[in-house]
Amino acid sequence: MNMQERHSTLQHSAVSEAEVSKLFRNTYTLLAMTMAFSALVAFVSMSMNLPYPGIIVTLVGFYGLLFLTTKLRNSAWGLVSTFAFTGFLGYTLGPILNAYLSMPNGGSVVTLALGMTALVFFSLSAYAIISRKDFSFLSGFIMAGFVVLLVAVVASFFVQISGLQLAISAGFVLFSSAVILYQTSAIIHGGEDNYIMATITLFVSIYNLFLSLLSLIGAFNDD
Template structure:
């Protein structure tokens, strides 16, 4: 008599996972981290190129606008094809190139600018590794945070646009700028937990989308910490 075979399952943190699901999420996580590592290296290379060329600070805004357009309209349409990988490199390369002038401005403005940049870089790496390890180890589902995080990011984005417009007319409110940076930093912590949790729990199965999501969170975390550290530790 043929016996029906049931997939083996394991229990982790009070939740049951089939081995097939675990293997699938592990594969997506592995692909995501491989692509993320490659894009971070490429982004750093492009930042180095723009720093060496001493690209004007205004280029950062242009690169950001183009990248946002690609994130909204190009990435979703190519995520399920091989072209999606090249789009991810294009977006991260643009953001990296635009980051170069920002880093140069900190190095040029502050006597300890290099230390500020390296500290922001180190903190960003440590926070990402720690949060990712926690999410992978516990396999907790952080999807309940999605509504709050998306709303928070939209609010912070609107506030930052408002601050930018105000600064163009000669009005710049430093406390608000610092508050927005702190808000972005905290939101990115939540985003990394949510995004990693979605991968390990099988809610996100597209490693291209997973990669670009984590990259943007890391990018925003770094720039936010850079601004906060520049204010706190900057020596003119």
């Protein structure tokens, strides 16, 4: 390799590192803002004692706003739909938190689930960033996990099997953890170049992780 080729390679590497740093900065800034906004909406939802919207409204709102955000991801309107999406999830979280807070030791359950969620997210993100490992091999596991969990969730509406809900919650903990590793790695290695989509993926993973840990801890607390 001659001097010109080495200079070109180093220049390309510097540009790539700058792009990755910018993507990380934009993603985690937007993630922090959407988490704060979602928490505020959840607090309002709890304070007003709003009812849970129901499974149909929740699914329509979730996938409708997700589809809208995906379509608008390359425009400024994508930011608006991102906050609408995360705000909607915050609204659905309010009634769930009120239900848990009404339980004996409900405050401790919510606090523990929140603390564990933060610990898992930051630990997995730090590991992916520091190790610089490529976790793209998890794509097959994530796809298979999504299908299995979807079937299990649908089955839970029709059959009552002891321990199924706990198994689903445990499955979502593993699934969400894998997605966090995969998405963080994708940002590092160029598998994701849109900070809005990266933010949405991480937000949904954190949301599912929190709800799953809440379900598991609440079940053991109930016992």
